[in-house]
Amino acid sequence: MGCGNSKISSSNIVILGVIQIMIGIYHVLMWYFLLLLYMGQIKGVFGSYEPLTYKMGTALWGLTFIISGAFTIKAANYQSRYMLVCALSLNILCIIVTIIAASLTIVELAHFRSVSYKNYGQAKLGREVSRILLFSYPLEFGIALTYSICSCSHLGRRQESNLESVTEVMSNSF
Numbered sequence: 001m002g003c004g005n006s007k008i009s010s011s012n013i014v015i016l017g018v019i020q021i022m023i024g025i026y027h028v029l030m031w032y033f034l035l036l037l038y039m040g041q042i043k044g045v046f047g048s049y050e051p052l053t054y055k056m057g058t059a060l061w062g063l064t065f066i067i068s069g070a071f072t073i074k075a076a077n078y079q080s081r082y083m084l085v086c087a088l089s090l091n092i093l094c095i096i097v098t099i100i101a102a103s104l105t106i107v108e109l110a111h112f113r114s115v116s117y118k119n120y121g122q123a124k125l126g127r128e129v130s131r132i133l134l135f136s137y138p139l140e141f142g143i144a145l146t147y148s149i150c151s152c153s154h155l156g157r158r159q160e161s162n163l164e165s166v167t168e169v170m171s172n173s174f
Helices: 010-039 052-056 058-077 081-110 117-173
Strands: none
Touching (some): 052 058, 058 081
16 A cells, blocks of 8 residues: 555554554543543532533544544455445545544633533533543544545555556457
């Protein structure tokens, strides 16, 4: 599998897949942490803090990173056209999910409703977790984009070589 004129080995692709899986597990665990954090809030005078990303389960979208990483590893080990297209599709889905999740996190961090004094600490900690998750989105975006570009290039070259071989066979038969 290669990008442009350079070659990326299958072991490097496996490493990209493993990093995607680790990021996905991290996001799922952070969502679980936020679940425990926000479920433990005490109803106060101003209500409880339920941010947009928590309501939508944005960190739980890390499951797409895990699935995409697994397909990326599988595609690196078994380079069939079907596996490459599946891994490419899932990585494009990861790019879209990353952009949406980062946008929602930025909107959440830009707007802060006041909460009761008892829940302020939990809300502040939840916002810090959202900030930390915001820093991991560019990493996932970069990994998914890198794999997508490389697999598109590889699929394009593979198709061109198939077309050339058919042309050569037809010209040799005449």
